[in-house]
Amino acid sequence: xxxxxxxxxxxxxxxxxxxxxRRLRLGSQIRIVDEDxxxxxxDEVICGFKAQDIALDQTGRAALLRDAAGRIILVKVHxxxxxxxxxxxxxxxxxxxxxxxKSLTIDSGERVFGKAFLDVGDPEDWVNAINAAxxxxxx
Amino acid sequence: xPSTLLRYQxxxxxxxxxxxxxxxxxxxxxEMIWAWRIRPEAYEPRDTLTSLAFGLGSSVAGLLTGGxxxxxxxxxxxxxxxxxxxEWWMVWxxxxxxxxxxxxxxxxxxxxxxxxxxxxxxxxxxxxSQHYNLSTALRQSxxxxxxxxxIFRIPLTLLGFHPAMILFVGAFNLxxxxxxxxxxxxxxxxxxxxxxxxxxxxxxxxxxxxxxxDRNYAGTFIVWDKLFGTFQQEGNERIRYGIVRQLGxxxxxxxxxHEWIGIAQDVWRxxxxxxxxxxxxxxxxxxxxxxxxxxxxxxxxxERQGSDSNNGAEKxxxxxxxxxxxxxPA
Numbered sequence: 337x338x339x340x341x342x343x344x345x346x347x348x349x350x351x352x353x354x355x356x357x358r359r360l361r362l363g364s365q366i367r368i369v370d371e372d373x374x375x376x377x378x379d380e381v382i383c384g385f386k387a388q389d390i391a392l393d394q395t396g397r398a399a400l401l402r403d404a405a406g407r408i409i410l411v412k413v414h415x416x417x418x419x420x421x422x423x424x425x426x427x428x429x430x431x432x433x434x435x436x437x438k439s440l441t442i443d444s445g446e447r448v449f450g451k452a453f454l455d456v457g458d459p460e461d462w463v464n465a466i467n468a469a470x471x472x473x474x475x
Numbered sequence: 476x477p478s479t480l481l482r483y484q485x486x487x488x489x490x491x492x493x494x495x496x497x498x499x500x501x502x503x504x505x506e507m508i509w510a511w512r513i514r515p516e517a518y519e520p521r522d523t524l525t526s527l528a529f530g531l532g533s534s535v536a537g538l539l540t541g542g543x544x545x546x547x548x549x550x551x552x553x554x555x556x557x558x559x560x561x562e563w564w565m566v567w568x569x570x571x572x573x574x575x576x577x578x579x580x581x582x583x584x585x586x587x588x589x590x591x592x593x594x595x596x597x598x599x600x601x602x603x604s605q606h607y608n609l610s611t612a613l614r615q616s617x618x619x620x621x622x623x624x625x626i627f628r629i630p631l632t633l634l635g636f637h638p639a640m641i642l643f644v645g646a647f648n649l650x651x652x653x654x655x656x657x658x659x660x661x662x663x664x665x666x667x668x669x670x671x672x673x674x675x676x677x678x679x680x681x682x683x684x685x686x687x688x689d690r691n692y693a694g695t696f697i698v699w700d701k702l703f704g705t706f707q708q709e710g711n712e713r714i715r716y717g718i719v720r721q722l723g724x725x726x727x728x729x730x731x732x733h734e735w736i737g738i739a740q741d742v743w744r745x746x747x748x749x750x751x752x753x754x755x756x757x758x759x760x761x762x763x764x765x766x767x768x769x770x771x772x773x774x775x776x777x778e779r780q781g782s783d784s785n786n787g788a789e790k791x792x793x794x795x796x797x798x799x800x801x802x803x804p805a
Contacts, residue, residue, distance in 0.1 A: 346534070
């Protein structure tokens, strides 16, 4: 019974702290500011990754980077930080047509990592490159 | 047998952590106000909620499994090498000795928790936040009992320290480690940094900058890292916190169990002769070299630094991990 009381008090304290963090607007709205920044972030995903082609979302929420070997890294905003993945056979890409613009949707292949949406200039090239690595479903 | 021991050997009915929790909450609140005024990016509400939920879940797991650990320890206590007598709690010098030896045991537990994937699967919970603040300190594992982390305290019991004494000093060790999870404190006085684990030393431990990977395992005394060759001084470069392969999710259950799931998948897929290696070898090890261990990452990074300096590139300090953005270092 004593533990139940402690549990409820702790839960209340946790919810209060999380609420205060939200009310104080902690966690800045970060963005990928430019291609150099995107390169640094890709180096976080794979140490030594040297990007040659870069597609940066216009709002800076995500970026795609490709090296000379054709490997593609997706970097996206995650809370007040960034997280990235090397895309592989489980990943896929598609173009979404919305009002007057095309946006690129990347599915990393990991359900919990989620999808990323990029507004980039030339999405077709990236769709082809990412989907080329997919495992054929009818094989 | 344990029940008999419990009857005849008084157990202090005092849990230091229970008394510390209100101070933990108050200090997190104070650090949040500091972040609000100085560094709003030091906290992220969803990350904070996940970390604190880890802490709460860990205390529930501890309640469910603590009895079994205590019973085992009391059973092992009868095989002790030395005997402090019936009134062991009156032997004043046994307390600081037990604290120091428990801290040494913690160092080796912690080192194994980073170098053996089985133990890492539990300990990774504490490292999976990309933030480094006091709420991260409360991000404790739910699966420590399953991972059998308690085995690292058995030698102390067999030496002759009563399990209650070990639990008591272990709780103080855990409380000590709370305050070092902050970016709000730069460096402590030199003499203190030389002997004690500090925010500066422990920031290195939580960093994923290649140079910092698997360094500074200390609990309370940093001297163990200096003694066993795992110490790394904090430099001026930006620190990236978290794990090499960041979760990219605030899903609590995924954060708790992802590495256990990863082990199960790897063992399932691996050829028979490699299956066990996915359990006891370092995190990142694969039989086909498709992933990297921290040693491999550091070696490649150091190699790169060497070639950069040979090419005349100006890169005096490692600055690879700026994933935290363009903020100034703490």
